[in-house]
Amino acid sequence: MGMTMTQKILAAHAGLDEVKAGQLIEADLDLVLGNDITSPVAINEMKKMKNQTVFDKDKVALIMDHFIPNKDIKSAENCKCCREFAMRHGLTNYFDVGEMGIEHALVPEKGLVVAGDAVIGADSHTCTYGALGAFSTGVGSTDMAAGMVTGKAWFKVPSALEFVLTGKPGRWVSGKDVILHIIGMIGVDGALYKSMEFTGDGVKNLSMDDRFTICNMAIEAGGKNGIFPVDDAAVEYMKEHSARPYQVYEADADAQYDAVYTIDLSALKPTVSFPHLPENTKEIGTFGEIKVDQAVIGSCTNGRISDLRAAAEILKGRKVAKGVRCIVIPATQDIYLQALREGLIETFIEAGAVVSTPTCGPCLGGYMGILAAGERCISTTNRNFVGRMGHVDSEVYLASPAVAAASAVTGRISCPCELE
Amino acid sequence: MKANGSVFKYGDNVDTDVIIPARYLNATEGAELAKHCMEDIDRDFVGKVRPGDIIVAKKNFGCGSSREHAPLAIKCAGVSCVIAETFARIFYRNAINIGLPIIECREASERIDGGDQVEIDFDSGVITNVTKGESYQGQAFPPFMQGIISAGGLVSYINAK
Numbered sequence: 001m002g003m004t005m006t007q008k009i010l011a012a013h014a015g016l017d018e019v020k021a022g023q024l025i026e027a028d029l030d031l032v033l034g035n036d037i038t039s040p041v042a043i044n045e046m047k048k049m050k051n052q053t054v055f056d057k058d059k060v061a062l063i064m065d066h067f068i069p070n071k072d073i074k075s076a077e078n079c080k081c082c083r084e085f086a087m088r089h090g091l092t093n094y095f096d097v098g099e100m101g102i103e104h105a106l107v108p109e110k111g112l113v114v115a116g117d118a119v120i121g122a123d124s125h126t127c128t129y130g131a132l133g134a135f136s137t138g139v140g141s142t143d144m145a146a147g148m149v150t151g152k153a154w155f156k157v158p159s160a161l162e163f164v165l166t167g168k169p170g171r172w173v174s175g176k177d178v179i180l181h182i183i184g185m186i187g188v189d190g191a192l193y194k195s196m197e198f199t200g201d202g203v204k205n206l207s208m209d210d211r212f213t214i215c216n217m218a219i220e221a222g223g224k225n226g227i228f229p230v231d232d233a234a235v236e237y238m239k240e241h242s243a244r245p246y247q248v249y250e251a252d253a254d255a256q257y258d259a260v261y262t263i264d265l266s267a268l269k270p271t272v273s274f275p276h277l278p279e280n281t282k283e284i285g286t287f288g289e290i291k292v293d294q295a296v297i298g299s300c301t302n303g304r305i306s307d308l309r310a311a312a313e314i315l316k317g318r319k320v321a322k323g324v325r326c327i328v329i330p331a332t333q334d335i336y337l338q339a340l341r342e343g344l345i346e347t348f349i350e351a352g353a354v355v356s357t358p359t360c361g362p363c364l365g366g367y368m369g370i371l372a373a374g375e376r377c378i379s380t381t382n383r384n385f386v387g388r389m390g391h392v393d394s395e396v397y398l399a400s401p402a403v404a405a406a407s408a409v410t411g412r413i414s415c416p417c418e419l420e
Numbered sequence: 421m422k423a424n425g426s427v428f429k430y431g432d433n434v435d436t437d438v439i440i441p442a443r444y445l446n447a448t449e450g451a452e453l454a455k456h457c458m459e460d461i462d463r464d465f466v467g468k469v470r471p472g473d474i475i476v477a478k479k480n481f482g483c484g485s486s487r488e489h490a491p492l493a494i495k496c497a498g499v500s501c502v503i504a505e506t507f508a509r510i511f512y513r514n515a516i517n518i519g520l521p522i523i524e525c526r527e528a529s530e531r532i533d534g535g536d537q538v539e540i541d542f543d544s545g546v547i548t549n550v551t552k553g554e555s556y557q558g559q560a561f562p563p564f565m566q567g568i569i570s571a572g573g574l575v576s577y578i579n580a581k
Contacts, residue, residue: 024564067445071446122488123485142514142573189508222483383484385437386437386438387441
């Protein structure tokens, strides 16, 4: 029986010729990742282990991104714990203030993941790297601790859903709209325990940034991982960012999928997720006026350079509406610098937006844009759960950077096409 | 191994942000996290929960973030077991890895109400609703996962290898 792309990568990392859905395996890891929230817990767990050596100092990455620059004393203690651990173990890939970025934008940018890799990260959005044709999935801190020491993790081999993408997205439709559409279609547990494998000739019409965004939110459908085939665009990206050799795996022609969905990208419209679940999606134009108090453009989902370009295109020569706070957060230092060179930062500031150093900050209600009771935010982030960005009586609406920027200008959730 | 307690009942998609809001994630100790467990979905939970009590929910319990702080907060609040129709996959792994017993059982998830007295036999997977006089068959763990739980979590399991 044929294997899916994910199953082939897992089989290779478990030293097996074949794996089947449901089989329990132990796989070798190419990268073990953690951040300033999850790593301290993992470091404490590691202290309980007999063996306290990291398996490979080049294959453990600690990225300080959630609450830094430190938002309070406890966050400072957590980062100090990570920093000392990284020093003690001589970790090659430790990223702190000045070098850091939001982990899931930074890891591909630094070339730490390439096609064919198997990666775990103590952060649910670790599934992002499927865009490069790697198997990557989120785990908890104890799994991270075990991975740091053994270089291995246990997995139940997932079955898969296939999403056959056709056509070309329209003017204001991005990867965010594609994944919100899919989550709206299958629900927040529609891919529970499963892989989401994206195929079809529409893939070539999606930029690498679009693919990162799509894989990033696989977890929001309950998925174990999301994965794209490795095409010329992916190869070009890896050559630009990494010196590591990559391995291309392809699904067998007779691979089994639990379900196959065909999605015509040209038929999609800008899509918004209403509170308080990512599956509560509505196409723009199908709902009435929704005023917003804040717009956030950033995060591991949508803080990449093409996201900032899309937002700047709309904000150029316009002003953020009176009474709306617009917060722009480039995801990495390189993206920040590139945006500066392209004049995007100037555009944001002239429009009345603020620009922050890279941080996960407001996405999870940490800091840098917390909502009060009754406030509403249009956000390019990934979750709109109760209390996610602040008070339990606040609301988060998820959308693309273009929609968030247009909404910042009009003061209500808006299609960028309204401003043309 | 058995559990016995009073039930706190919740619905579908109980996410990790309501189990332990991110504003408390600057803490790592279970006892500190437990003080805020379920705060954004049930303000009364922390005041009412007694050692041994059981959480019963519907689909996709623990969806969202990978924070191990979520099962840790539940465990340290004194909860002896979480029963749900399904669990989000990272929460499922985390619960096993830190030694918080969880059981998937659709019937129990549908039939059990808040306040019911429930007993769970982890060896057989049988869930007994003392209040209603009913029992339900929960899904037992595969031997590999049972091995991790029996060892007391992933760290002990690896140490024993």
